[in-house]
Amino acid sequence: MTSETNAFSTLSVRRTDGTRELHPYARILGLRDGFLFLEDGVLTDRSGHGIRTAQVHAILIAEVAAVDVETHVDDDENSETTIGLESAGMLNFDGSVYVR
Numbered sequence: 182m183t184s185e186t187n188a189f190s191t192l193s194v195r196r197t198d199g200t201r202e203l204h205p206y207a208r209i210l211g212l213r214d215g216f217l218f219l220e221d222g223v224l225t226d227r228s229g230h231g232i233r234t235a236q237v238h239a240i241l242i243a244e245v246a247a248v249d250v251e252t253h254v255d256d257d258e259n260s261e262t263t264i265g266l267e268s269a270g271m272l273n274f275d276g277s278v279y280v281r
Contacts, residue, residue: 189206189207189208189222190206190207190208190250190251191203191204191205191206191207191250191251192204192207192208192209192219192248192249192250192251193248193249193250193251194217194219194240194245194247194248195245195246195247195248195249196244196245196246197243197244197245197246198244203251204219204221204238206221206222206223207219207220207221207222207238208220208222209248210237212242215241215242215243216239216240216241216242217239217240217241217242217245217248218237218238218239218240219237219238219240220235220236220237220238221235221236221237221238222235223235249263
């Protein structure tokens with residue numbers, strides 16, 4: 182793990198095809214050239230040579246419908262995004278976002 186533990190959260194990436202992938206301990210690095218870049222916070226030895234590095238995921242932004250910060254890995258309805266929208270009164274009963 183890195184020393185910046187507060188920068189990492191469980192991220193849920195919802196794709197436009199309806200699928201959802203979880204990144205349990207990750208952070209958003211940013212957007213560039215049409216891609217969303219995520220970095221895993223847990224360092225792994227992917228090379229098998231004792232060099233521990235973080236894995237970076239490049240996700241085509243055209244395929245991303247939403248990115249949520251989850252409060253629980255297994256519960257899609259308990260994301261910080263959903264809770265914040267509910268608190269602000271900006272979530273419709275069907276789960277869609279209210280637009281003024």
